[in-house]
Amino acid sequence: MTDSPIPLLPRAFYDRSSVEVARDLLGKTLWRRTEAGLTAGIIVETEAYDGANDPASHAWRGQTQRNAVMFGPPGYAYVYFTYGMHYCLNAVTGPVGQASAVLLRAIQPSVGLDIMRERRGATIPDRDLARGPGRLCQALGITTTDNGADLAGDALWISETADAPDLIIVATPRIGITRAAERPWRFAVCDSRYISGRPVRSRDVQSTTP
DNA sequence: CATTTGATGTTCT
DNA sequence: GAACATCAAATGC
Numbered sequence: 001m002t003d004s005p006i007p008l009l010p011r012a013f014y015d016r017s018s019v020e021v022a023r024d025l026l027g028k029t030l031w032r033r034t035e036a037g038l039t040a041g042i043i044v045e046t047e048a049y050d051g052a053n054d055p056a057s058h059a060w061r062g063q064t065q066r067n068a069v070m071f072g073p074p075g076y077a078y079v080y081f082t083y084g085m086h087y088c089l090n091a092v093t094g095p096v097g098q099a100s101a102v103l104l105r106a107i108q109p110s111v112g113l114d115i116m117r118e119r120r121g122a123t124i125p126d127r128d129l130a131r132g133p134g135r136l137c138q139a140l141g142i143t144t145t146d147n148g149a150d151l152a153g154d155a156l157w158i159s160e161t162a163d164a165p166d167l168i169i170v171a172t173p174r175i176g177i178t179r180a181a182e183r184p185w186r187f188a189v190c191d192s193r194y195i196s197g198r199p200v201r202s203r204d205v206q207s208t209t210p
Numbered sequence: 211c212a213t214t215t216g217a218t219g220t221t222c223t
Numbered sequence: 224g225a226a227c228a229t230c231a232a233a234t235g236c
Contacts, residue, residue, distance in 0.1 A: 047228070056228070058221095066221065083229045084218025090228085103228055134229045176228055196229095 014074035018048035018100035041107030048185040051099035055179035059099035086134030108194040
């Protein structure tokens with residue numbers, strides 16, 4: 001056996017604030033293996049939720065049966081069911097008890113697109129396979145069965161990306177929530193067509209110097 | 211193009 | 224009973 005050419009993210013990567021992890025997950029590769037085969041994509045959009053300090057966080061009002069995984073150690077999956085039909089995948093961050101997490105909102109599919117199409121529908125454009133948190137989970141076959149899964153596991157893991165290009169990253173207000181949405185904790189890869197909503201053009205982001 | 215609406219079921223109040 | 228870290232289809236320009 002030799003070392004994998006594409007290193008897994010170590011647990012220490014997740015043992016930081018959710019905002020830092022959300023930013024640094026952009027450009028990493030999310031992998032998924034099921035009986036259907038291997039699928040993967042480059043993370044292009046994330047959102048941070050800051051535990052008890054964040055009115056939008058599921059952990060804001062304390063621990064419940066649903067959010068228990070958020071209160072555990074970093075580097076595990078928090079998966080929940082919402083709107084009666086969709087699942088959302090988060091990476092738990094920070095130390096035990098902190099209850100922070102990063103919602104994985106979109107990936108650019110890179111491996112197993114045929115499998116994703118089987119799950120999402122044969123006529124779905126590649127761009128829409130995993131553009132949005134619910135679509136991402138459907139494309140990868142993630143459900144609450146995966147709640148609590150190790151993000152360095154055999155069925156679900158996140159690695160560095162081979163030949164990763166430099167990225168321009170932008171922080172924006174969060175999407176799809178009513179409380180504290182204005183906090184600039186949504187992170188996206190500029191110029192990516194694979195984020196939810198409209199692409200953010202890097203030329204629109206340059207700020208201080210005209 | 212943008213905006214609105216309906217679907218669907220669990221969780222929490 | 225209300226809200227929901229959403230999506231796809233329908234409607235309005």
